Amino acid sequence: MTSSPASPASLHRQDRRRYSLRTKWMLLICIAVFLSLTASTLMLFATVRSSLQRSFANANAVQVESATREMRMLTEQYEKSLEQLSLSIGALAASAGRPAQPIALLLQATQAKDPSLQNVFFIPASDGHTLASSSANPPADDRQSSLYRLVAQEKSTAWTSIRLDAAAGKMTVTVVTPVMKGSELYGTAGYDIDLAGIGALRESNESFGKNKLILFDDRGLVVTSFMKGMEGKNIDPNASGRTEGTADALKDAGEMKKTFAWVEDVAAGKREDIAFKWQGVRYAGTVSYVYSMNWNVVSFTERKALDRSLQGFVQISAIALVIGLVIGALAALYIATRLLRTINALRRTIARTADGNLTAEFDYAANDELGDLAASYNEMLHRVRSLIGKVNVGVSSVEETAHGVRVISGENGRTSREAARSTEEIAAGAAGTTLELEKSAEAVRLLTREIGTLTVQSADIERELATSEVQVRDGDASAAHLEASFEELEQAFGRVAGMVDDLCAQSQSISSVTRAISDIAEQTNVLAVNAAIEAARAGAHGRGFAVVADEVRRLAQQARHSAMQIQRTITGVLEQTGSLAEVVNRTHEVNGIQKDAVSHVSRAMNQIQTSIARMLAHVAQERSTIAAIDSQKGIVVSSIDTILSVSEQTAASSQEIASSVQAQAAAAAEVSEHAARLVELVSELKEDVARFKTEL
Template sequence: MDQLGKTTLQNGVEMAIQLIDSTNKQVEQGDLTLAEAQERVKVYLIGEMNADGKRTISSPVDLGANGYFVVYDEEGLEVAHPTIEGKNVWEAKDVDGKLLVQEQIKVAQSGGGFVEYKWAIPTDENVIEKKITFNKVDPNWGWIISAGTYEMDFNTGANNVLKALAITLILSLLIGAIISYFFARRISKPIVAVTSHVQEVANGNLALEVTKQRRSDEIGELVNGFSSMIENLKDLIGKVNRSVVSVTSTSQNLSAVAEETTASSEEVGRAIQEISQGAVQQASDAERTFNATVELANQIKLLSEKTQQMSHASEQVVASNNVGMSSVEILKVKSNETEISVTQTKNVIESLSEKVKEIGTIIETINQISEQTNLLALNASIEAARAGEHGKGFAVVASEVRKLAEGTSQATEKVRQTLSGIIEVTNIANKEMEKTKNLAKEQLFAVTETGDSFSQIEISVKGIATIISEVNENIDLLINSKDDVSNAVERIASVSEESAASTEQISSSIDEQLRAIVVVSSAANELNELITDLKREVEKFKLEE
């Protein structure tokens, strides 16, 4: 009976640990909070918490008349207790001075075991009896689970039987023998059956049915508790089996997803690498474009300066053209005066023979005209030189006029020298005057053409000035736009550099993700192996016949 009682305590602790493991899975699945799960276990092992902070022992697990569960943490705090829950009992001693709590925790942390000590019974603090506890550490929450009862509870039923037998023997040996036989059979049969069933359970066979007893003694409680334990184990192993199947499927899916994700991440990594190279090339192209834009801006600035110089030169040409036009107008006037003078000279020469007496005056007049003509010819030569290519014909006329003036001067000198040849000279003069008149007409025509040329030059120069002004305006627009273009290209280059840096960072993140996925895949494979091992262990239990 002592051994059977110890087995009951040990089975009770193992059952409590399995209950904690099952409840903790609900916490991991999010069905319960940790506090709810722990309270549920406390209620199952001991009972509901009363208003006074104590728990009424109402556990379905039968540990004997005075037996109950206790839960400690590793520092001796009463995590669960019928009367002193929340109190630290690390220094608790029994009547012999034994540090019972410390020894219980030490034995539990060493793999589990029994601890015996002397303690007052719950119904009478003055009665000290030997108490036996089985202690073990729960791997999920770190609780030290202790199931204990008094040794006297192991033999209560047997003592009652012995008393009955003694009385029966005194009354009648025969009746006593018969009663003893049937009574012993009644006691031994369920115990033998339970012992056989315990061996089957120890071998992993849960596919057996234990008939519950209607008797209310310890044997009945033992058999009924053992039956409840088998049902609980069946339920627990069934849930574990279903969880193993579900976790196996999830693990396989996780492995497949990890492989697919790895392949996708590698493709994304390659794409990111290509984008990174393109971004670097784009940044390089943007930098070269920026440099070219700066060079273009410098060329535009230089072109603007040249255009301003052309505009200034055009203004000078316009001014020179105005001066040329003024000179041409003067030449026109002088040409008209020359023609008039030549006509008058001709008339004078024609009447020279009649006015010999006035020859001195006429010679003086001719000298004056000759000097004036020479001066005009000189001025005409100067203006023709200024006119450039267009003034060449005019220069020839001016040269001829100058020669004519010189000839006139010589002629008058000859007239002075000799009056006898005046008639001949007059005739020669008349011919020369006719030529001079023609030359004057030609000079006037050339001057007119020169004026028209200067007018055409003025129109062309004004057109050139207008075009230069428009070019200046366009260049100003280019100068204003080139700053915007330069800034835009600079921003593009900056964005390209940032894009290249970001792409490199993304590529690095993809590499890290790949490594993480490899770790997840490895963990999934390890999980699958662990689940396979767990499934083999669960399959050792036979749940059905």
């Protein structure tokens, strides 16, 4: 069987660049792993970044709260110390008649205990002349000062805003508290505190927590800061120039607003993620408050620590991504290798099947989709084996029938040739009969002339009678010969009738065989259609079986067409044979009539001979005898003409029979050729089917 040409789709697939399934799987899984790891890394990065930011913010919040607590504790210490001083002043006022001197000594002793106290003072409610531990100012009534009025009104401890002590050149803050004598206000005591001590506390806190602190009051003035030389300067861009004698932290207003814009956010209530950049270093800050002093405490942490942590996480994530890709590639290689091993096994099995080995089943032990594919493929092989077996049986039957048709066609051809020869013999006999009849007619005409001569010339009767006797004897011999020819013709017609009957019987046998061939071809066509359906269900793996099924169906249709053509030819032969039988029967009947006529002529000739003999014996009765012969002349001539006409018809019928027999012989030869072609096609089909191995 010739291989089918490659389809355009297969050629197009061959033209395209080929990529290994292993490469595709590795690429696909690596892409999937890369995308999943990238997505998880991004989500984890966002989570870690948020967590680190929260962690740094919490650490910063802890640090700022720690610094704030220390500030609060410091302020509380000052407040408690001042309240204790006020109680001591009240006690001195109650016990001493003139307490000014003891109070002044107490103020000096209190300042001596704490170096951060720049001044300790007391403003009596009686005259307002301030007593101070380190003041040389002349006595004045300070009861109109804002400090005294604040304490006199609230009768509680209060803090003032920070200010620059012009005499000492230091930043100072004042805390005041009322001094009570019983239930009456005796005066006001207070501390002028040097903020340098708070700066030392800030530095201690910064060294412990590795963060940077900025303390500024509600006016934006820096109390203490990690920024060198910024104490007492304004960092609030909106408060620039509002406080007399206070300089801005930066001279350039634009740079001032850009650098300290976060101060506005703090004033608006923002507590976390305060962004600040100073001297090229980026910071993130958290805000707390010292409510008693209206101070803002901002703890800043350098962002590079957070960036280093994030960078380390990114590096670890990149390493994890590479490791994940390697693991994914190895997994893809393992999966693709196993899958390719299975696919190669299936491809080898399909190749063996394509070569005709229908016993090569696909072995796959795992219970998965490939196992289902193997089971379906093996089931398809089983069905194809069964189908090929049925086709093989059908082909054998068709081959036997084709051989039978070929033999019968040969016999039919030989019979047709014999019938043709017999018909030719009949035609030759009919031609001989015609010739003899023409001779008889000539003899009768001669006899007529002789009778006329006898009538005219009575004197020569003896001589003419002798001649007539000779001629009569010749006519008698011719009649006898003609009678024998008709006997042979009758026998030939009998043989022709028998041959025609045999031809009809053989034609009927050929007709039954062609019907059997047509039925087998129809069944083969149905089997081929079923095979094509099964091959179509098998998809690309059943393409070879579809080609075989199409070839079987085409051969079956051709066999059926040939059988139908043979059937039509046989039907024509049967019809022509029936016509031949009718012609033979009619010819046989005419031959019987001719035979009777010849017998009648023979008897007439005998009578003529007897008459001549009598004429010789009885010359006297010559005229009466000649008259009798003359009266019989018309009948003889009419009979001879009738016999001649029938003989001519017999010759024409013989020619027609010969033509019909020749046509039948040609049809038989054509049937034989079709039978031979059918045998060849069946042999080719058998060879194609034999290529398939269906037994284990």
